[in-house]
Amino acid sequence: MADIAALKDQVTQVRRDIVRMVHAVNSGHPGGSLGCAEYFVALYNEILRHDPENFTIDGKNEDLFFLSNGHISPVWYSVLARSGYFPLDELKTFRKIDTRLQGHPTTHEGLPGVRVASGSLGQGLSVALGAALTKKLNGEDRLVYSLHGDGELQEGQIWEAAMFAAARGIDNIISTIDYNGRQIDGDVEDVLDLGDLDAKWTAFGWDVMHMDGNDIEKVLEGLKEAQNRTGKGKPVMIIMRTEMGNGVDFMMGSHKWHGVAPNDEQLESALEQNPETIGDY
Amino acid sequence: MKDYPIQNVKDTRSGFGEGLAELGKENPDVVALCADLIGSLKMNAFQDAYPERFFQVGISEANMMGVAAGLTIGGKIPFTGTFANFSTGRVYDQIRQSIAYSGKNVKICASHAGLTLGEDGATHQILEDLGMMRMLPGMTVINPCDFNQTKAATKAIVKHEGPVYLRFGRPKVPNFTAVDQKFEIGKAWMVSEGTDVSIFATGHLVWKAIEAGKLLAEEGISAEIINIHTIKPLDEKAILDSVRKTKCAVSAEEHMVNGGLGDAVSQVLSRNFPAPQEYVAVNDTFGESGKPEALMTKYGIDTANVINAVKKAIARKS
Numbered sequence: 001m002a003d004i005a006a007l008k009d010q011v012t013q014v015r016r017d018i019v020r021m022v023h024a025v026n027s028g029h030p031g032g033s034l035g036c037a038e039y040f041v042a043l044y045n046e047i048l049r050h051d052p053e054n055f056t057i058d059g060k061n062e063d064l065f066f067l068s069n070g071h072i073s074p075v076w077y078s079v080l081a082r083s084g085y086f087p088l089d090e091l092k093t094f095r096k097i098d099t100r101l102q103g104h105p106t107t108h109e110g111l112p113g114v115r116v117a118s119g120s121l122g123q124g125l126s127v128a129l130g131a132a133l134t135k136k137l138n139g140e141d142r143l144v145y146s147l148h149g150d151g152e153l154q155e156g157q158i159w160e161a162a163m164f165a166a167a168r169g170i171d172n173i174i175s176t177i178d179y180n181g182r183q184i185d186g187d188v189e190d191v192l193d194l195g196d197l198d199a200k201w202t203a204f205g206w207d208v209m210h211m212d213g214n215d216i217e218k219v220l221e222g223l224k225e226a227q228n229r230t231g232k233g234k235p236v237m238i239i240m241r242t243e244m245g246n247g248v249d250f251m252m253g254s255h256k257w258h259g260v261a262p263n264d265e266q267l268e269s270a271l272e273q274n275p276e277t278i279g280d281y
Numbered sequence: 282m283k284d285y286p287i288q289n290v291k292d293t294r295s296g297f298g299e300g301l302a303e304l305g306k307e308n309p310d311v312v313a314l315c316a317d318l319i320g321s322l323k324m325n326a327f328q329d330a331y332p333e334r335f336f337q338v339g340i341s342e343a344n345m346m347g348v349a350a351g352l353t354i355g356g357k358i359p360f361t362g363t364f365a366n367f368s369t370g371r372v373y374d375q376i377r378q379s380i381a382y383s384g385k386n387v388k389i390c391a392s393h394a395g396l397t398l399g400e401d402g403a404t405h406q407i408l409e410d411l412g413m414m415r416m417l418p419g420m421t422v423i424n425p426c427d428f429n430q431t432k433a434a435t436k437a438i439v440k441h442e443g444p445v446y447l448r449f450g451r452p453k454v455p456n457f458t459a460v461d462q463k464f465e466i467g468k469a470w471m472v473s474e475g476t477d478v479s480i481f482a483t484g485h486l487v488w489k490a491i492e493a494g495k496l497l498a499e500e501g502i503s504a505e506i507i508n509i510h511t512i513k514p515l516d517e518k519a520i521l522d523s524v525r526k527t528k529c530a531v532s533a534e535e536h537m538v539n540g541g542l543g544d545a546v547s548q549v550l551s552r553n554f555p556a557p558q559e560y561v562a563v564n565d566t567f568g569e570s571g572k573p574e575a576l577m578t579k580y581g582i583d584t585a586n587v588i589n590a591v592k593k594a595i596a597r598k599s
Binding site: 058066107117118127133161 | 349357
């Protein structure tokens with residue numbers, strides 16, 4: 001059984017990491033990162049069968065994760081470091097010259113944990129599907145996970161990939177949409193309404209589930225349920241409800257903290273709301 | 282002028298198809314993807330023999346590039362097949378981020394490049410692809426000249442770790458290079474030695490350069506003809522060795538004057554050995570419908586254009 005208290009402590013610590021990293025360079029994307037803290041902590045601690053100390057791009061006989069909405073790199077970097085992929089201390093270098101922790105994730109500087117560059121939106125689902133096909137060709141029973149923004153679904157390539165996955169019966173993938181309803185210019189429904197997402201993904205041939213993304217126990221439950229749905233001829237999609245900026249009161253309820261760093265006072269407030277648990281970097 | 286008898290007349294895309302089918306047999310990691318152009322790309326043989334390693338993705342080239350990038354994760358070597366236009370311009374950002382920047386071992390195989398696609402017209406006649414691809418860091422860019430060379434190149438790129446853009450064409454053209462040639466990526470091929478001018482040609486223009494070389498020889502002009510099948514990495518030594526001898530250059534390509542082989546050659550010369558250079562290329566314009574040969578004439582990339590360019594370059598020597 002998962003130690004829920006320990007996972008919650010890590011979520012709080014990851015939130016601290018996110019706001020500190022973004023504040024230190026006065027740039028980056030805290031909103032979406034905060035909203036996905038529970039998902040990443042659950043995935044990397046309890047779900048993935050992976051080998052952080054011996055990272056390879058190929059990841060043979062491991063579960064793989066692909067972040068398609070690469071701008072939420074702070075949450076990923078924090079959880080990767082806290083999972084043992086690279087030294088925690090390296091979080092200090094986020095977005096600074098010569099860093100492996102580029103603004104958007106990349107393989108280019110050799111950061112362990114990252115298998116493809118992302119940032120230009122809409123590309124990660126195709127890549128994850130290719131990796132899932134290779135798992136099948138190699139006779140592996142391991143799974144591929146991917147995460148996507150909701151605004152990202154406005155990219156056409158996502159729907160090309162959605163069609164392809166179902167038509168080819170790629171059933172060793174669990175994709176998740178971070179459905180926080182916000183994007184840079186405002187609420188998603190105002191910028192370009194996605195309509196009925198459940199009906200869309202279902203019509204595209206996916207097995208669709210819903211999950212509360214800001215409740216660690218529900219995330220664990222949801223991801224395990226998704227695992228049970230793999231291997232049945234359909235790709236699995238989790239529509240994950242989250243709150244952008246979750247855990248930092250002044251960042252919640254608005255799109256405005258999508259890509260803005262907190263100032264000194266705001267940082268102080270955010271850290272007060274998320275006291276140190278397992279140690280700052 | 283060295284003589285190259287025409288063995289037969291074949292399309293370069295068929296060289297790709299044959300090479301791919303042989304790779305399928307030789308290397309179990311080779312997989313292929315196509316965006317609804319299996320017949321045009323001559324990928325049928327591979328598809329028939331290795332259906333489990335062949336992925337029809339439908340008319341969705343962006344997805345194809347992403348899936349190809351993903352297939353490399355775990356050791357597959359994907360060959361994507363569609364027209365050159367849809368292999369580059371349509372999916373530039375997918376190639377840039379998911380393949381080139383991510384250092385993925387994808388072989389982007391592009392048919393129907395340039396004007397010689399013919400009657401379909403300018404929507405499909407991409408003349409900017411070499412430029413786009415050679416601008417991407419880490420991308421290898423290859424444009425073989427005939428059936429045999431395309432087949433040899435197809436088989437050679439599987440041994441190169443990293444992204445490759447392999448460009449070939451639709452029409453049947455003279456097949457004159459050796460069946461058993463060794464294709465070395467990045468190593469220019471000396472077609473014929475000469476002393477008065479260096480002609481650097483790629484793709485379908487290599488045969489035009491050979492035709493021009495014969496006619497120039499009749500006028501007493503000795504042209505050195507070099508096949509630059511690999512535009513990136515460019516064989517700078519071959520270019521400089523030749524121009525140091527001849528003191529002038531002509532570049533010849535089925536591509537826009539901007540961004541292609543001519544620019545690449547010019548960069549090498551201006552940095553190392555400034556010399557007069559003339560360009561046989563399409564002059565900053567779109568193509569149109571028509572027969573391949575008629576288009577090459579109208580848009581200035583025919584044998585006569587090579588001859589004129591040679592004479593101009595020689596006249597500019599100090």
